[in-house]
Amino acid sequence: MEYSDKVMEHFMNPRNMGSIENASGVGEVGNAKCGDIMKIYLDIEDDIIKDVKFKTFGCGSAIASSSMATEMIKGKSIHEALQLTNKAVAEALDGLPPVKMHCSVLAEQAVKAALIDYAEKHNIHIPELDGYE
Ligand code: FES
Ligand code: FES
Numbered sequence: 001m002e003y004s005d006k007v008m009e010h011f012m013n014p015r016n017m018g019s020i021e022n023a024s025g026v027g028e029v030g031n032a033k034c035g036d037i038m039k040i041y042l043d044i045e046d047d048i049i050k051d052v053k054f055k056t057f058g059c060g061s062a063i064a065s066s067s068m069a070t071e072m073i074k075g076k077s078i079h080e081a082l083q084l085t086n087k088a089v090a091e092a093l094d095g096l097p098p099v100k101m102h103c104s105v106l107a108e109q110a111v112k113a114a115l116i117d118y119a120e121k122h123n124i125h126i127p128e129l130d131g132y133e
Helices: 005-012 060-073 078-082 086-092 098-121
Strands: 025-030 037-045 048-057
Touching: 005 060, 025 098, 037 060, 037 098, 048 060, 048 078, 060 086, 060 098, 078 098, 086 098
Parallel strands: none
Antiparallel strands: 025 037, 037 048
């Protein structure tokens, strides 16, 4: 299997690994295909993602995807973070092998799950998340 240098680099040296105490929102998702788990913690202030951390129990592609996804949403608005797709994460990593694309789906889902948690905890309605589960 061929991994891009970027995937290897983010796997060997992941950004934003860890957790946030009293996070504004936490999202945890699991990948039914492989049983891997990803958790994203958000610190949100005035609609801006001030900080983001992740914990991933999973494969190298999942770790690289988490690392890249956290970099892509850090400092962004909620609205911008909602635009993050697994495809964008994979592209930013210079691609993932086809059988590993589902690993990047975890990153998109975990970010959305954390934003749903944030919205629920703070009684905020985020229209983009309507119907998302
Ligand atoms: Fe085991 Fe992904 S299938 S780590
Ligand atoms: Fe499970 Fe990558 S193989 S997330």
